C-alpha cells in the first residue's frame with residue numbers, strides 16, 4: 001500500500017512541476033500558433049542558471065528562481081525580436097525549422113560553454129532531505145518544494161493572463177488576433193510578451209528541477225517531448241489543460257512505481273524481470289502517440 | 305481647417321497580384337452617416353480594412369482629422385478614434401460578454417470613463433446586461449452583433465465603421481440592429497456603414513456610395529441614388 005501511495009504522490013508532485021514546464025509552450029502556441037522546438041533548451045538554460053547562480057553566489061538554489069525567471073524572460077524577448085519575428089513572414093515550415101535551429105544553437109552553445117558532463121546541485125537547504133508525510137510515504141524535500149512553487153508560479157501566470165489589463169490583452173490576442181488588433185491591442189508586442197512569459201515560466205521550472213535532476217547540454221529534448229505530450233493531451237494553447245495534463249503525464253512517468261506495487265502485491269516474480277525503470281520515458285512517448293491518434297484536439301481542445 | 309473627419313483619396317489595394325480596389329475615394333463629415341453599398345466581393349471590407357491599416361494600399365492617401373493615417377499601425381489608428389466593427393463579429397468567444405466589452409476599451413485608461421461607457425452600452429442593449437457573465441459564443445446571432453457593436457462603442461470612437469452588421473440575421477433582427485445604428489446617429493455619432501441591405505441602409509444614411517468591383521460608380525443622397533440608372537441596374541435589376 002505504501003508503494004502505491006508513494007508512486008501516486010511522487011507522480012503527482014512531478015506532474016505539478018511538468019505542468020509548469022509545459023505552460024510556456026502552450027502560451028507561445030496559443031498566442032502565435034508556433035511550436036517551439038527549443039522549449040526544452042529554454043528549460044536547460046533555467047537549470048544552468050539555477051545551478052550556477054546558487055553555486056556562484058553561495059545562496060540556496062530555491063532563491064535563484066527570480067534570477068532564472070528574469071533570464072528566461074529576456075531570452076524569450078531576445079529570441080522573438082532577434083529571430084522569430086523574421087520567421088513569421090515565411091511559411092509554417094520555416095517556423096518549424098527555425099525553432100529547430102534555435103534548439104541546435106542553444107544546445108551547442110551550452111556544450112561549448114559547459115562541456116558535456118552532468119552537473120548537479122549538492123548543497124542547499126532542502127537538497128538530500130526528505131519528509132515523512134504520513135502513512136509511510138516519504139517524499140524528498142526538494143520535490144515537495146518544487147511542486148509547491150510550481151503551483152504558485154502556475155497560479156501567478158494564470159492570474160496575470162486573466163486578471164491584469166495586459167494579460168487580458170494577451171489572452172485576447174490568443175483568441176482572435178485580428179479582433180485584438182481592432183481593439184487597439186499592440187499584437188506585435190503581445191508576441192514578444194508571450195515569448196517572455198513562456199521563457200520565464202519554463203526557466204523557473206528548470207531552476208526548480210535542477211534541485212533534484214542533474215543537467216547537461218542534451219537534457220532539453222527529453223523535456224521538449226514531455227512538454228509536447230502534455231500540451232497535446234491538454235489541448236494546444238489551453239492553460240488549464242496544461243495543468244491537468246501535467247498531472248496525468250507525471251503519473252504516467254510513475255508507471256514503474258505502480259509496476260512495483262503490483263509486483264509485490266501479487267508476488268509476481270515475472271514482473272521483476274521486466275526492466276521497467278529503463279522504459280520510464282517510453283510511456284510518455286507512447287502516451288503522446290496514442291493521444292495524437294485518438295484525440296488530436298487534446299482533452300480541452302485547441303485554444304478555443 | 306478640415307471639414308471632413310475621414311477622407312479616402314484614390315486608394316488602390318491588391319491581394320497578392322490581384323487588384324481589388326482601383327482608386328477609391330470617399331469622404332465622411334463629422335456627424336454624418338454614410339453608407340457604402342455593393343454586392344458580395346465588391347471590395348467593401350477591403351476598403352474598411354485599408355482605413356484600419358490592416359490592409360496595405362499601393363496608392364492614394366487616407367486622412368483622418370486632416371492627418372495622413374495610411375501606413376500607421378492599426379493600434380495607433382484605433383487610438384486616434386477610428387473603430388471597426390468587423391464583418392462576422394469576431395468576438396472573443398470563450399470570454400464572458402462583459403470581458404468582450406471591456407476589451408473594446410483597451411485604449412482607455414480612466415476607470416470611470418470605462419464604467420460610464422459600459423453603462424451606456426448596457427443602456428443601449430439591455431439584453432447584454434442580463435447575459436454579461438455568459439461566454440459570448442453562447443449568445444444568439446443578433447445578441448452577438450450587439451456585443452460586437454457595443455465593444456466598438458467602448459472606446460469613445462470618433463468614427464464608427466460597421467461592416468455588414470445585418471449579415472446573417474433574421475429580418476426582425478436586421479431592423480433591430482439598424483434601429484440601434486439610427487439611435488447612435490441621432491446621438492451625433494459619425495458612422496460609415498457597409499451594407500448589402502440596400503433600402504434599409506439608404507433610409508438610414510445621409511449619403512451613400514456604390515462600390516462595384518473595386519470602383520465607386522455612383523454617389524449621392526438616398527433619393528439621388530434610388531433614381532440613378534447605375535444604382536437601379538446594379539441593385540434593383542431595372
Ligand SMILES: Nc1ncnc2c1ncn2[C@@H]1O[C@H](COP(=O)(O)OP(=O)(O)O)[C@@H](O)[C@H]1O
Pocket residue numbers: 319324342343344345346347348349350351
Ligand atoms: N484575404 C484575401 N485574400 C485574397 N483575396 C481576398 C481576400 N479577401 C478578399 N479577397 C478578394 O477581394 C475581393 C473583395 O473582397 P471583400 O473586400 O471582402 O468584398 P466585400 O466585403 O465587398 O464582399 C473579392 O474578390 C475577394 O475574393
Ligand SMILES: [Mg+2]
Pocket residue numbers: 348349350391467468
Ligand atoms: Mg465584406
